[in-house]
């Protein structure tokens with residue numbers, strides 16, 4: 014869940030060189046992701062990526078309060094990783110982050126590089142690594158799949174927030190104690206991540222029941238064979 | 245000359261395991277008009293979705309002598325125009341005119357021809373007066389007519405219609421028949437409307453459980469009461485086939 | 488005894504400004520079966536959506552003597568069963584059986600009667616074999632049949648059907664006619680299928696441009712060629728009304 | 731289906747700002763925000779001029795002030811951060827209204843407040859005067875990668891699909907006696923969201939098929955993108971140019 018400053022960074026939190034640096038990092042990663050995870054408009058990756066993006070985008074309109082004056086919404090890094098795999102998952106999340114910035118002013122335009130790095134890259138990758146490591150559990154039973162989805166949601170949220178700590182250390186505009194900052198940011202996101210984990214698990218559970226073939230994580234190696242699916 | 249459409253041993257299973265096509269064989273010659281009949285759930289729509297490669301089962305599909313494969317997909321989609329059973333699946337642009345222009349524009353038609361095509365297609369279905377409205381804000385029958393126009397505008401060689409007359413007012417239904425008869429195109433029409441099939445299509449195929457169970461002149465097929473009854477087909481109340 | 492349905496001066500404009508209903512008056516007595524005819528875009532569906540308060544225009548609607556108002560909405564929805572033109576508007580539960588059970592369960596029917604009702608409704612439309620499938624994964628005609636079952640299971644006093652025969656296989660279409668004739672309920676049926684209207688409904692109303700333009704015995708209405716032609720209605724090819 | 735097309739923050743109009751080609755607006759917005767961010771935080775006057783530039787654009791666009799104010803609340807978390815920073819930052823302390831705060835932290839808080847606010851206001855200006863699908867078209871003309879355009883196009887398309895499915899599910903429920911007030915509660919909310927996702931996906935899949943069937947190749951036909959004349963680039967870019975000049979003056983050593 015994204016509820017705090019660490020997720021949709023605004024303009025002015027980082028200095029200009031740092032903003033550009035992370036813009037470059039994001040661009041390089043996305044180029045790599047685009048090469049590895051092809052968006053083939055003829056198979057199901059394109060509609061699934063588009064729909065997940067739309068869903069995350071729409072969920073943002075259904076903000077719910079987390080703290081007074083602060084509301085949160087589903088972030089979706091782990092969900093994207095589990096449904097689409099790490100590469101297309103990154104691409105999908107980056108579209109969400111960019112369009113949110115352009116249409117909602119959610120996250121600064123100059124902070125786009127940093128925000129894409131945190132949410133589309135770090136969060137998605139961390140969620141996928143967790144899910145991949147526990148893939149055996151996920152395939153064995155429904156409870157296994159749900160627990161793995163929960164954990165991936167939690168870890169991806171924390172990972173994305175950790176990205177912010179690093180960025181702030183490099184180009185933050187105020188001289189705050191980094192240890193304290195890291196403690197607060199990561200601590201808060203461990204709590205927020207529980208919400209993210211629960212929603213991720215519920216969503217994956219609902220999808221697994223009806224369309225297990227949509228879940229990248231449990232698809233067998235012949236990913237294009239829709240009938241051969243573990244459920 | 246090669247067949248307009250040639251389907252061999254086509255099989256398809258939906259992701260949930262349902263077998264929808266269990267080996268379809270169908271050959272349609274250029275200029276033929278063929279009705280596709282069959283009970284609910286027979287696999288008619290699933291077959292239609294294969295003809296331009298939006299679903300891909302196993303088996304072999306050739307359009308105008310060209311085997312359907314990733315390389316020929318675009319060309320085949322240009323030649324095959326499909327009107328879906330549910331217009332909500334078909335319409336997705338902000339205005340009716342944009343939606344009708346979408347297909348031809350993608351296939352490289354440019355202004356001023358594009359505007360002419362859009363106008364002609366909307367005239368053919370009687371929806372020219374609604375060009376600037378949102379397809380979302382039309383009645384069901386109006387949406388179906390726009391869906392037809394989107395495909396007419398692309399002027400495909402093989403026209404595939406899935407239940408084109410459903411939800412059409414009687415006059416629009418007859419006008420559509422006139423339009424289809426005036427087009428000199430190969431036509432494949434899925435329908436439960438047997439009089440309409442008989443009026444428009446000299447030939448019919450009957451599909452059930454994912455296979456073709458009968459294929460022949462529409463009049464003969466509709467005269468075979470045993471065959472029809474075995475596949476939940478019957479002539480409607482009050483209908484008297486003309487001699 | 489009060490009318491089963493009484494609509495007075497009903498007007499409705501869609502948010503985009505389109506006038507869909509321009510003052511509808513319609514009175515239906517208990518037990519009557521009335522066909523609602525009219526061209527595409529006449530306002531038939533908009534009228535249907537008012538009968539259970541999904542849309543709210545200006546004017547007056549009474550069901551079994553009860554004026555439609557926020558306070559009576561729930562009771563009226565229990566009495567009026569609407570089958571929508573598009574089954575996707577009707578079905579939303581994970582399985583067919585759940586979906587059929589949803590209405591009666593909301594209106595207080597409990598087990599074991601609930602299970603019996605679900606079974607009976609699914610049998611009536613021939614979908615009992617699909618009870619545990621997801622409604623999203625059915626063919627168009629199968630979905631329409633389930634949509635009918637969801638309303639039959641609630642056993643409403645007034646049954647309102649919007650194009651019930653569209654996309655139905657011929658036998659299911661006839662079986663539905665049998666079911667409807669066997670129910671002793673007030674019936675309002677929107678349809679473009681004139682033979683079906685004649686077969687099922689002794690009375691018909693013709694709607695165009697949001698007003699009722701004719702109301703009378705179906706046979707007389709369908710015999711008035713000038714009236715029909717003025718409203719884009721005509722008898723289909725090959726249809727001969729029985730004497 | 732389409733119609734509304736995810737209007738979200740868009741405020742229809744036909745002002746010169748609305749009519750500017752989207753690619754011009756996109757580049758101008760990015761340049762303007764970059765200019766703001768690069769401006770040294772001690773140059774207080776510079777941010778005042780930047781704000782005047784934004785206000786000038788609004789008056790040309792004919793979008794009232796209050797409209798932006800209400801939508802700028804998205805920034806609230808950053809205001810909190812800006813308020814907290816002076817207290818938690820290190821470095822020399824100074825006295826403000828009897829509280830000892832970090833001078834550096836105070837400046838940092840101001841920096842976030844000023845730049846963050848201007849950034850939000852500039853982005854809101856872009857969103858208010860540009861249709862979502864024009865934004866994607868603008869990105870396409872600016873040579874954004876193909877995958878981005880494909881996903882973004884489908885995404886905007888599918889927001890309507892999701893809204894449509896949500897509406898259908900609601901009608902289906904209330905017609906059969908459900909009370910919508912209980913719909914979004916606890917478990918029902920979660921289950922509803924799962925069902926909504928699947929329904930939307932499957933309809934989205936069918937819409938996607940229809941798009942493919944009519945030759946869609948991953949992006950909308952960009953249309954006859956008439957080349958944008960130099961004059962319009964200059965006109966559209968002028969606010970960004972002013973902001974860049976302000977930055978140059980403020981950052982000038984000495």
Ligand SMILES: Nc1ncnc2c1ncn2[C@@H]1O[C@H](COP(=O)(O)OP(=O)(O)OP(=O)(O)O)[C@@H](O)[C@H]1O
Nearest residue numbers: 258262264284285286287288289290624626627628
């Ligand atoms: N998305 C889906 N997932 C799973 N099964 C499906 C799906 N769509 C259709 N089916 C099943 O596949 C079979 C064939 O369906 P299809 O839609 O091709 O039938 P049809 O002949 O077009 O029927 P109708 O006349 O009702 O339109 C049916 O048994 C149906 O239940």
Ligand SMILES: Nc1ncnc2c1ncn2[C@@H]1O[C@H](COP(=O)(O)OP(=O)(O)OP(=O)(O)O)[C@@H](O)[C@H]1O
Nearest residue numbers: 381383384385501505507527528529530531532533
């Ligand atoms: N959501 C909507 N927004 C705006 N206008 C609408 C909407 N739905 C329908 N209309 C318009 O309202 C009028 C009546 O539509 P309605 O759906 O009631 O027609 P209908 O008689 O049911 O037609 P059909 O036979 O095609 O189903 C038409 O002009 C239609 O274009």
Ligand SMILES: [Mg+2]
Nearest residue numbers: 289329626627
């Ligand atoms: Mg079908």
Ligand SMILES: [Mg+2]
Nearest residue numbers: 383384532572
């Ligand atoms: Mg209607």
